[in-house]
Amino acid sequence: MVQIAVARSGPRSQEKRAEILRRAADAFRRRGFHATGMRDIARSLGMTPGALYYYFRSKGDLLYFCQQHSLRRLLGEGRAILSRPGGEGEKLRTLIRAHVETLLDETGGSAAHLEVRALPSGRRPWILAQRDAYETTLRRLITRGVRSGAFRPVDPKLAALAILGAVNGIVLWWKPEGPRRPAEIAGAFAEVLVGGLER
Amino acid sequence: MVQIAVARSGPRSQEKRAEILRRAADAFRRRGFHATGMRDIARSLGMTPGALYYYFRSKGDLLYFCQQHSLRRLLGEGRAILSRPGGEGEKLRTLIRAHVETLLDETGGSAAHLEVRALPSGRRPWILAQRDAYETTLRRLITRGVRSGAFRPVDPKLAALAILGAVNGIVLWWKPEGPRRPAEIAGAFAEVLVGGLER
Numbered sequence: 001m002v003q004i005a006v007a008r009s010g011p012r013s014q015e016k017r018a019e020i021l022r023r024a025a026d027a028f029r030r031r032g033f034h035a036t037g038m039r040d041i042a043r044s045l046g047m048t049p050g051a052l053y054y055y056f057r058s059k060g061d062l063l064y065f066c067q068q069h070s071l072r073r074l075l076g077e078g079r080a081i082l083s084r085p086g087g088e089g090e091k092l093r094t095l096i097r098a099h100v101e102t103l104l105d106e107t108g109g110s111a112a113h114l115e116v117r118a119l120p121s122g123r124r125p126w127i128l129a130q131r132d133a134y135e136t137t138l139r140r141l142i143t144r145g146v147r148s149g150a151f152r153p154v155d156p157k158l159a160a161l162a163i164l165g166a167v168n169g170i171v172l173w174w175k176p177e178g179p180r181r182p183a184e185i186a187g188a189f190a191e192v193l194v195g196g197l198e199r
Numbered sequence: 200m201v202q203i204a205v206a207r208s209g210p211r212s213q214e215k216r217a218e219i220l221r222r223a224a225d226a227f228r229r230r231g232f233h234a235t236g237m238r239d240i241a242r243s244l245g246m247t248p249g250a251l252y253y254y255f256r257s258k259g260d261l262l263y264f265c266q267q268h269s270l271r272r273l274l275g276e277g278r279a280i281l282s283r284p285g286g287e288g289e290k291l292r293t294l295i296r297a298h299v300e301t302l303l304d305e306t307g308g309s310a311a312h313l314e315v316r317a318l319p320s321g322r323r324p325w326i327l328a329q330r331d332a333y334e335t336t337l338r339r340l341i342t343r344g345v346r347s348g349a350f351r352p353v354d355p356k357l358a359a360l361a362i363l364g365a366v367n368g369i370v371l372w373w374k375p376e377g378p379r380r381p382a383e384i385a386g387a388f389a390e391v392l393v394g395g396l397e398r
Contacts, residue, residue, distance in 0.1 A: 032316040034233055034316070034317070035316065114371070117231040117233070117234065118233070152390075152394070154387065154390070154391060155387050158379070158384060158387040158388065158391070159387070159391050161368070161369070161372060162365040162387075162388050162391050162392060163365070164368065165364050165365040165366070165367070165368025165369065165371070166361040166362070166364040166365040166368070167364070168364070168368060169360070169363065169364020169365070169367060169368050170360070170364065172313070172364070173360060180357070185357060188353065188354050188357040188358070188361075189357065189361050191351075191353065191395070192353060192357070192358050192361050192392075192395040192396065193361060193391075193395055194395070195351070195394065195395035195396070196390070196391040196392055196393070196394035196395030196396075197391065197394070197395075
């Protein structure tokens with residue numbers, strides 16, 4: 001048991017876990033979360049299902065680590081952008097671009113990002129709390145922009161939800177082999193969405 | 200067999216089917232599509248599962264008719280708005296408001312609207328074709344607005360996808376008992392999303 005614990009947390013094991021997460025996110029994107037089994041993910045990695053279960057207890061557990069990874073990064077970037085000097089319009093553009101690029105580059109544009117209901121019930125509260133914290137960061141930035149006069153007098157809650165819906169929805173149609181690069185999509189979404197708030 | 204066919208297509212049967220669809224959409228919204236069984240839907244209607252299967256062959260079949268109902272309406276309204284005289288900004292506002300109100304009033308804000316992968320494979324092509332036709336209508340309206348100078352020179356494809364993501368994403372957070380009425384949400388989304396395109 002001690003050896004297993006060491007193996008699971010060592011640097012090699014961390015790399016292996018990261019590789020499994022990338023491959024799982026890719027499988028979820030291609031086939032959908034519900035249609036993808038642990039067996040499919042193991043096969044795509046050339047592993048036995050038993051070896052995969054050594055790293056992740058269940059498909060729900062794998063989903064949790066996929067979402068944890070992207071949420072940590074989104075929240076870290078969101079808070080850094082908020083505390084930086086500068087105008088709210090430019091900050092919001094930066095935040096939207098960072099969000100789109102995180103979703104498409106880091107997690108392979110996987111729709112697993114939206115599957116909150118499929119999380120193991122014990123894991124759900126942490127994810128929901130992080131999602132709320134991220135939404136709060138975004139709402140705070142919009143509220144400041146409305147107060148400073150950079151943005152029109154919109155309802156910050158609904159404006160934040162419109163932005164989140166648009167950017168998160170990208171994972172429902174995006175394909176890595178499609179004609180538009182992540183940076184291009186990120187830029188276009190930032191322009192359309194921030195343009196709707198600016199005076 | 201003839202009697203069954205008659206019963207299924209008579210006006211009473213149509214009413215019953217519409218009632219089942221409303222109740223199913225509501226159950227999908229509250230518990231999620233994947234966690235809701237035919238048994239749960241039957242129970243909420245005071246029917247036996249057998250009676251429910253008389254009207255709909257499977258949960259996937261029920262999902263198909265939910266989506267068919269809202270897509271028919273969305274597409275009908277979208278095409279009517281497109282062919283009307285008037286400016287593109289105002290038309291796009293009307294289309295977004297109609298879309299949000301259809302999702303929230305007609306289908307009870309059910310996330311089942313987004314579950315394309317869970318459709319029976321034989322039913323999927325019709326739904327995908329209708330979704331494409333709706334996206335084309337929206338893209339056409341944006342292209343005209345760019346040409347007329349009403350809108351900034353955006354990529355119509357990406358702008359349409361941003362709008363669709365934002366409005367379809369509402370079903371992921373909306374609750375009928377929440378503080379904001381459908382018309383209020385519809386108006387706020389129309390302003391934020393169209394404002395981003397107008398010069």
